[in-house]
Amino acid sequence: MIHDTGAHHPLRLLAAAVVGRPVSISYLLDPAAAAWTDGDRIYLPGALPAGECARALLVQCALLAGGAMRVVGLRTLVGSIELRQRFLVLEVERCCGLIESRLPRSFLDALSIYATGASSESAEMSLQIAGQRKRLPAPPTWFGTVKPWRIMRQNLQGSQRKLNEQKLSQLESRISAIEDDAPDDDEDALKRNPFWKLFSSPLGKDGLFSRFMQEIFDMQSSPDKASADSGAEGSSEMVSGRAGRQMRDIANALRSSMQLTIPSALMAAEGGAHRYPEWDCEKQAYRTDWTCVEEVTAGAETPVFDVATLASGVDRPLQRTLARLCLGFRRHSGQRQGEDLVLDPLVRLAVDLRSGHSGDERIYSSSLRTRRDLGVLILLDTSSSTLESTGSDRVFDRQAQAAWRLCRSFDLLGDRVAMYGFHSWGRTLVRFQHLKTFDEPLGAAVPARMGKLSVAGYTRCGAAIRHASNLLNTHAGTPYKLMLLVSDGFPYDDQYEGQHASEDTRKALEEAAADGVACLCLSIGSDADRARLLQAYGNTHFLAVGDVTELASRLRGAVEKAVAAASRIRRVSESGRRVA
Amino acid sequence: MQVAFSADNAPADEAPYYLPSGNEVEVFTAAYRQHLPLMLKGPTGCGKTRFVEHMAARLGRSLITVACHEDITAADLVGRYLLQGGDTVWVDGPLTRAVRSGAICYLDEVVEARADTTVVIHPLADHRRELILERRAEQLTAHPYFMLVLSYNPGYQSVLKDLKQSTRQRMVGIELGYPPAEREHQILVREGGVSEAQATDLIKLAQAIRQLDASLLPEVCSTRTLVSTAHLIQAGLSPRVAATAAMLQPLCDDAVVQQGLREVVETYLPA
Numbered sequence: 001m002i003h004d005t006g007a008h009h010p011l012r013l014l015a016a017a018v019v020g021r022p023v024s025i026s027y028l029l030d031p032a033a034a035a036w037t038d039g040d041r042i043y044l045p046g047a048l049p050a051g052e053c054a055r056a057l058l059v060q061c062a063l064l065a066g067g068a069m070r071v072v073g074l075r076t077l078v079g080s081i082e083l084r085q086r087f088l089v090l091e092v093e094r095c096c097g098l099i100e101s102r103l104p105r106s107f108l109d110a111l112s113i114y115a116t117g118a119s120s121e122s123a124e125m126s127l128q129i130a131g132q133r134k135r136l137p138a139p140p141t142w143f144g145t146v147k148p149w150r151i152m153r154q155n156l157q158g159s160q161r162k163l164n165e166q167k168l169s170q171l172e173s174r175i176s177a178i179e180d181d182a183p184d185d186d187e188d189a190l191k192r193n194p195f196w197k198l199f200s201s202p203l204g205k206d207g208l209f210s211r212f213m214q215e216i217f218d219m220q221s222s223p224d225k226a227s228a229d230s231g232a233e234g235s236s237e238m239v240s241g242r243a244g245r246q247m248r249d250i251a252n253a254l255r256s257s258m259q260l261t262i263p264s265a266l267m268a269a270e271g272g273a274h275r276y277p278e279w280d281c282e283k284q285a286y287r288t289d290w291t292c293v294e295e296v297t298a299g300a301e302t303p304v305f306d307v308a309t310l311a312s313g314v315d316r317p318l319q320r321t322l323a324r325l326c327l328g329f330r331r332h333s334g335q336r337q338g339e340d341l342v343l344d345p346l347v348r349l350a351v352d353l354r355s356g357h358s359g360d361e362r363i364y365s366s367s368l369r370t371r372r373d374l375g376v377l378i379l380l381d382t383s384s385s386t387l388e389s390t391g392s393d394r395v396f397d398r399q400a401q402a403a404w405r406l407c408r409s410f411d412l413l414g415d416r417v418a419m420y421g422f423h424s425w426g427r428t429l430v431r432f433q434h435l436k437t438f439d440e441p442l443g444a445a446v447p448a449r450m451g452k453l454s455v456a457g458y459t460r461c462g463a464a465i466r467h468a469s470n471l472l473n474t475h476a477g478t479p480y481k482l483m484l485l486v487s488d489g490f491p492y493d494d495q496y497e498g499q500h501a502s503e504d505t506r507k508a509l510e511e512a513a514a515d516g517v518a519c520l521c522l523s524i525g526s527d528a529d530r531a532r533l534l535q536a537y538g539n540t541h542f543l544a545v546g547d548v549t550e551l552a553s554r555l556r557g558a559v560e561k562a563v564a565a566a567s568r569i570r571r572v573s574e575s576g577r578r579v580a
Numbered sequence: 581m582q583v584a585f586s587a588d589n590a591p592a593d594e595a596p597y598y599l600p601s602g603n604e605v606e607v608f609t610a611a612y613r614q615h616l617p618l619m620l621k622g623p624t625g626c627g628k629t630r631f632v633e634h635m636a637a638r639l640g641r642s643l644i645t646v647a648c649h650e651d652i653t654a655a656d657l658v659g660r661y662l663l664q665g666g667d668t669v670w671v672d673g674p675l676t677r678a679v680r681s682g683a684i685c686y687l688d689e690v691v692e693a694r695a696d697t698t699v700v701i702h703p704l705a706d707h708r709r710e711l712i713l714e715r716r717a718e719q720l721t722a723h724p725y726f727m728l729v730l731s732y733n734p735g736y737q738s739v740l741k742d743l744k745q746s747t748r749q750r751m752v753g754i755e756l757g758y759p760p761a762e763r764e765h766q767i768l769v770r771e772g773g774v775s776e777a778q779a780t781d782l783i784k785l786a787q788a789i790r791q792l793d794a795s796l797l798p799e800v801c802s803t804r805t806l807v808s809t810a811h812l813i814q815a816g817l818s819p820r821v822a823a824t825a826a827m828l829q830p831l832c833d834d835a836v837v838q839q840g841l842r843e844v845v846e847t848y849l850p851a
Contacts, residue, residue: 012837014795022795102787105780270839272840297793352715
């Protein structure tokens with residue numbers, strides 16, 4: 001069903017290079033589908049030949065870079081194919097013009113025949129021109145399409161949740177019931193209908209449409225009296241006539257795009273996107289290539305917390321306690337005593353003494369335990385549950401504080417440090433928000449990125465641990481590796497809860513340990529159920545502290561325990577491998 | 581015996597090609613006239629060394645280059661007594677030669693040297709302009725045309741490898757980056773000898789790759805690798821093959837990232 005091109009042409013880097021930030025790509029299973037973007041992710045038909053695929057991708061990348069999908073008033077495009085196409089032609093021209101300097105020449109040549117001469121300066125202006133009578137060229141198929149409904153849904157709360165088949169048929173049946181009740185097709189009556197406002201007012205998070213969609217997501221599997229009495233019924237009473245038909249269009253649109261895409265990483269290995277298996281405790285077997293982890297840029301529009309609250313000074317007690325962790329031997333020349341003589345200073349000393357000087361007596365070399373041999377990856381839980389406040393501040397604030405202090409302390413000591421925020425929406429959407437890689441120096445960019453973290457979604461720990469341990473193994477380059485998971489609670493995600501989640505997390509920890517990565521889950525001032533956390537992480541991998549300042553006294557012991565456990569498990573697994 | 585690489589270049593008749601992207605030529609000249617030492621910062625391959633060569637030729641001074649490394653000692657810079665037969669003979673180091681003859685002394689990648697080594701330049705780098713030869717109990721006053729230039733790349737060195745504040749504060753700084761697109765285009769045409777169209781393609785490719793963030797690539801492609809690509813194209817390779825060899829291979833070793841980058845190259849360059 002899927003053309004080979006997708007499997008052999010990882011396009012994620014190309015997209016990131018053109019847009020200027022990491023972009024996720026999903027392939028559409030329907031071969032006749034057109035490419036489109038929801039302002040966040042790009043959807044590409046899988047069945048295009050390589051060259052054409054790149055061209056379609058570049059168009060969507062330009063639309064993303066130019067912010068075409070962020071326009072207010074996108075709803076006017078709903079229902080009119082012609083308007084959508086006119087808007088698309090105008091926006092492709094405008095957005096490609098913005099990033100012309102980094103678009104390939106051949107692509108710009110192909111684009112030139114669709115010049116509109118309208119010179120639109122913003123997406124709003126394009127919308128306006130699209131509504132006028134000006135003659136515009138028709139877009140070619142590789143321009144893809146615009147899906148206003150999907151974009152509007154994307155901006156809603158809880159929008160990342162999947163609408164399954166069952167819920168969709170419920171929605172459809174409700175809409176058809178509304179239509180039967182309301183044969184009235186009088187336009188004026190429709191305009192007077194409060195429900196109409198839903199289509200004509202800008203959508204806010206508390207908008208009626210938003211609430212309506214929320215109801216759809218939250219519908220019980222079998223509608224009962226309780227759900228019938230809920231707000232969904234209340235709002236649907238207002239739907240009539242044409243509005244009802246429009247709702248059915250939405251349902252169709254949602255149905256047509258549902259479950260028909262696969263993340264690019266599940267098809268081929270790609271830079272910045274990775275696939276991992278998951279442990280199924282019922283079958284006692286791995287589900288191969290089950291989860292998809294993507295690295296993205298932290299880019300929330302409204303800062304989730306005040307970066308100025310991050311401690312700026314040096315945390316001496318914490319630094320002192322971490323200073324003696326995992327040191328390796330390093331040869332030091334220029335010692336007054338040691339095991340070996342070093343020839344160069346020895347000759348120099350001989351020359352000095354002969355020429356009548358006192359000379360430098362540091363002519364030995366010796367092995368001293370001074371080398372920093374630790375690579376640390378700090379994983380900050382950015383799921384929505386951390387926004388709950390206990391006492392004066394939110395759990396997230398405390399976690400961010402702790403992660404920042406740890407990152408700074410390890411970095412000042414000369415350890416290799418990386419830091420990521422993670423969250424997930426189901427198995428195909430596990431996201432690592434990049435804060436600092438191992439190779440980047442710790443600078444002002446890191447707190448700036450922390451301020452832009454998007455805090456939402458759930459916690460699929462297994463996939464996060466697997467990816468973090470992979471990063472440590474490939475990029476840390478140190479003999480000792482430590483993963484610090486700063487999280488508020490137990491693993492939970494879509495179809496990832498209870499025993500399954502705990503067992504998978506435990507399995508992921510075992511795998512990490514077998515690769516020599518020590519893991520420690522830090523819970524900071526969270527009142528999460530301790531027993532359940534212990535069940536998921538086990539005693540050696542878990543440390544709960546009430547407050548950031550407690551870290552200084554308790555972290556070292558816990559880290560040493562975790563590192564020792566990891567090296568023990570590694571030895572066992574290595575000898576097991578040798579026997580096998 | 582560890583001897584740092586040092587080359588004494590007599591003033592060239594014609595200055596090596598360098599296209600300024602900002603006011604670096606004016607700042608360099610002013611610092612030279614006012615006897616101030618200079619610090620060049622910038623990513624690898626952005627033209628720091630070429631800039632110094634260009635300026636040395638332009639100002640008519642010879643250039644003494646020292647490539648710094650971890651084991652370089654103060655004696656490697658200043659000079660030492662060497663045994664010759666039964667005698668000990670004093671041999672000037674590159675820094676001392678420059679101080680005596682009034683050359684430009686260029687310490688390349690100076691952070692690689694240990695901090696205690698770089699301290700020998702302190703009396704040279706402030707108002708005193710003196711080099712103290714401890715072994716010979718000699719105090720050299722610098723030639724009026726002597727100039728000290730340091731370079732380093734603030735990107736990849738760790739916190740532990742940083743210039744001491746006391747060293748930094750004695751310097752005048754110039755920050756160099758990759759030149760803007762149209763300047764880089766000129767450089768490619770002039771230095772790499774490719775056609776205008778080929779240069780445009782290469783610049784667009786570089787502009788795109790430089791958009792990739794640090795989580796995928798620790799360093800991006802430099803002007804130097806662009807020029808190398810242009811040279812390979814000149815030598816008859818196709819643009820794609822040349823870019824893969826000269827730009828992608830040096831960039832990273834990760835096979836998956838390489839595959840993704842190859843896709844970028846194929847989109848931007850003709851076969």
